[in-house]
Amino acid sequence: MTALPAYPGNYVDPSVEGNALAIRGLQKKFGEKVAVDSVNLDVPAGSFFGLVGPNGAGKTTLLSMVTGLLRPDAGRAYLDGVDVWRDPAEAKGRMGVLPDGLKLFERLSGRELLTYLGRFRQIPAEVVTARVDELLEVMDLAEAENKLVADYSTGMRKKITLAAALLHSPKVLLLDEPLEAVDPVSARVIRTVLKRFTRGGGTVILSSHVMALVEELCSDVAVMAAGRIVAVGSVQEVRGAAASLDDAFIDLIGTDHRGEGGLEWLQSSSV
Numbered sequence: 575m576t577a578l579p580a581y582p583g584n585y586v587d588p589s590v591e592g593n594a595l596a597i598r599g600l601q602k603k604f605g606e607k608v609a610v611d612s613v614n615l616d617v618p619a620g621s622f623f624g625l626v627g628p629n630g631a632g633k634t635t636l637l638s639m640v641t642g643l644l645r646p647d648a649g650r651a652y653l654d655g656v657d658v659w660r661d662p663a664e665a666k667g668r669m670g671v672l673p674d675g676l677k678l679f680e681r682l683s684g685r686e687l688l689t690y691l692g693r694f695r696q697i698p699a700e701v702v703t704a705r706v707d708e709l710l711e712v713m714d715l716a717e718a719e720n721k722l723v724a725d726y727s728t729g730m731r732k733k734i735t736l737a738a739a740l741l742h743s744p745k746v747l748l749l750d751e752p753l754e755a756v757d758p759v760s761a762r763v764i765r766t767v768l769k770r771f772t773r774g775g776g777t778v779i780l781s782s783h784v785m786a787l788v789e790e791l792c793s794d795v796a797v798m799a800a801g802r803i804v805a806v807g808s809v810q811e812v813r814g815a816a817a818s819l820d821d822a823f824i825d826l827i828g829t830d831h832r833g834e835g836g837l838e839w840l841q842s843s844s845v
């Protein structure tokens with residue numbers, strides 16, 4: 575394992591204070607491809623923060639480095655003031671994560687999965703049982719608690735993973751596309767739980783392609799393109815004079831008329 579070429583000793587950048595997440599110069603290359611290009615970002619504590627960007631912008635890579643899943647080439651990430659790569663156990667105790675490409679213990683039931691993860695987090699058994707009961711109820715999974723996770727639908731998988739992320743009462747939730755491929759009923763449950771979490775003082779950071787969702791839920795947003803943050807601020811600030819966040823996003827990342835040309839053979843009169 576190589577040492578991170580960043581700040582010396584135990585130096586902690588004082589500007590990280592008051593931020594649920596502070597990113598300083600995070601960088602990741604895959605071969606010649608710079609996926610994340612020296613990103614700096616502050617996420618204020620208590621905010622509902624959206625990270626948006628086109629496919630390949632670097633959102634998953636950034637979130638993976640912040641959650642301790644992918645080692646950065648350079649830079650630091652402070653989660654609730656704790657350096658994620660210097661003190662991973664402490665940082666991970668303060669975060670709940672819904673990663674990209676959910677990998678779950680498929681042969682456990684929903685209840686078994688949560689109970690196992692709760693005990694793994696060293697939460698006392700009786701506390702785990704009480705929290706699992708509540709989480710299954712709130713996530714509308716009580717009836718499916720004895721079903722194997724392998725048999726869960728996409729929405730159920732997202733909900734059980736979100737329940738697992740909440741089990742240890744984290745300060746910050748980091749969610750990669752939490753509502754992707756989720757039906758409206760499950761999506762509503764997830765949205766309600768996330769809003770409750772921020773109302774209780776927690777911070778939610780989510781990546782999404784769905785601007786309407788970000789506009790509805792988030793207080794703040796960062797727009798990422800080609801490995802860099804190209805705009806950050808409150809949703810109103812980033813939207814600016816544009817009619818919607820969607821329009822502001824298209825203006826920021828630039829667009830063309832791809833999708834309009836060609837395909838004449840799709841006209842019904844063509845053979």
Ligand SMILES: Nc1ncnc2c1ncn2[C@@H]1O[C@H](COP(=O)(O)OP(=O)(O)OP(=O)(O)O)[C@@H](O)[C@H]1O
Pocket residue numbers: 604607608609627628629630631632633634635636
């Ligand atoms: N393990 C990897 N090996 C090589 N290249 C990678 C790897 N992971 C990501 N990349 C590349 O890094 C860039 C950023 O990818 P990333 O998945 O972080 O983007 P994203 O914004 O999350 O995209 P999407 O919205 O499509 O999920 C892309 O060009 C991608 O092809």
